[in-house]
Amino acid sequence: MLEIGTTHYLALSAVLFVIGLVGVLVRRNLITVLMSIELILNSVNLNLIAFSYQRADLTGQVFAVFTITVAAGEAAVGLGILLALFRLRQTTELDSATELRG
Amino acid sequence: MDFLTQHGAALLFWLFAGGAVVCALMVVTLRNPMYSAISLLGCFLAVAALFFLRHAEFLGVVQMFVYGGGIMVLFLFVIMLVNLHRLREVRLFAGQGPVVLVLAVLLLGLFGFFFAGAHFAGAQPDTTQLLRIGAEKVGNTQAVAWALYRDYLLPFEVASLFLLVAMIGAVVLGRRQ
Numbered sequence: 300m301l302e303i304g305t306t307h308y309l310a311l312s313a314v315l316f317v318i319g320l321v322g323v324l325v326r327r328n329l330i331t332v333l334m335s336i337e338l339i340l341n342s343v344n345l346n347l348i349a350f351s352y353q354r355a356d357l358t359g360q361v362f363a364v365f366t367i368t369v370a371a372g373e374a375a376v377g378l379g380i381l382l383a384l385f386r387l388r389q390t391t392e393l394d395s396a397t398e399l400r401g
Numbered sequence: 402m403d404f405l406t407q408h409g410a411a412l413l414f415w416l417f418a419g420g421a422v423v424c425a426l427m428v429v430t431l432r433n434p435m436y437s438a439i440s441l442l443g444c445f446l447a448v449a450a451l452f453f454l455r456h457a458e459f460l461g462v463v464q465m466f467v468y469g470g471g472i473m474v475l476f477l478f479v480i481m482l483v484n485l486h487r488l489r490e491v492r493l494f495a496g497q498g499p500v501v502l503v504l505a506v507l508l509l510g511l512f513g514f515f516f517a518g519a520h521f522a523g524a525q526p527d528t529t530q531l532l533r534i535g536a537e538k539v540g541n542t543q544a545v546a547w548a549l550y551r552d553y554l555l556p557f558e559v560a561s562l563f564l565l566v567a568m569i570g571a572v573v574l575g576r577r578q
Contacts, residue, residue, distance in 0.1 A: 303414045305521050306516050308451070309516050309519075310513070311418045313516070315422065317509050318429055320508070321501055322429035325494045325495050325501050326429065327493065328434060330479070331428070331434060334434075334438065335428065335429060338425050338428060338444065341445065341448050341468070344448070344464070345452075348451075348457045349455060353526055355526045355527045355529075355530035357530075357544055357545060357548040360531075360545050361552075361553050363460050364460070364545070365556060367468070368560045368564060369560075370472065371472060372567030372568075374475055374476070375475065375567050375568065375570075375571040376571050378475055378476070378571070379570065379571040379572075379573075379575045380574055382574065382575050
């Protein structure tokens with residue numbers, strides 16, 4: 300309990316990942332889905348940092364920088380799509396965009 | 402007092418880990434996206450604190466700036482731009498909720514199963530490696546910059562190109578027809 304190791308970080312990261320995954324799968328609001336994706340990317344960063352510390356290797360931290368870059372780009376484009384969807388449907392519900400449903 | 406100084410890092414880990422999990426749960430369950438966004442900010446800050454605890458000081462500050470500053474402002478502006486007056490009438494969760502919850506618990510169990518069996522060599526890693534360039538002792542920011550600009554220069558340039566593409570994409574998507 301009082302000795303924090305890499306396993307603790309992995310467990311926390313897994314919990315955050317699963318919470319984000321559940322958010323992506325069950326929420327109907329696109330804004331919340333995008334936030335859940337950010338949670339998932341954050342949990343990945345936590346893993347990278349934990350292993351960087353464990354292996355005393357900076358590569359993990361450098362890759363976390365790239366993950367943050369990707370997260371920023373993803374947020375910008377995702378929110379642009381959200382605005383386009385809102386202009387088209389006057390709603391941010393994902394269920395309103397079903398044209399491609401088979 | 403002895404207890405605090407001896408186990409301060411562990412206590413901080415549990416504090417911020419608990420905060421991150423609670424905030425993440427609030428992001429997924431709250432009805433108002435504005436409250437979700439504020440919870441997300443709490444989660445980002447807690448994770449940044451956890452970065453500090455793992456000797457990733459530069460990453461922690463970047464996390465606060467980029468996530469807590471940039472991405473969060475983007476979210477808040479978009480939430481204010483879209484009109485959410487019909488918020489109360491809608492269902493919060495899609496129909497597949499129960500199935501997803503069962504699968505999520507199974508996935509978590511799988512993670513736990515593997516992590517419980519994992520053994521990492523060396524209880525205390527040599528963290529001074531994170532704070533040096535060659536033999537010279539430097540700060541974490543300097544060490545990360547050294548690795549980033551020397552070993553990962555090409556990915557760095559590709560990342561800047563990626564940001565340009567994302568920016569153009571966001572402008573095109575956000576433009577009024």
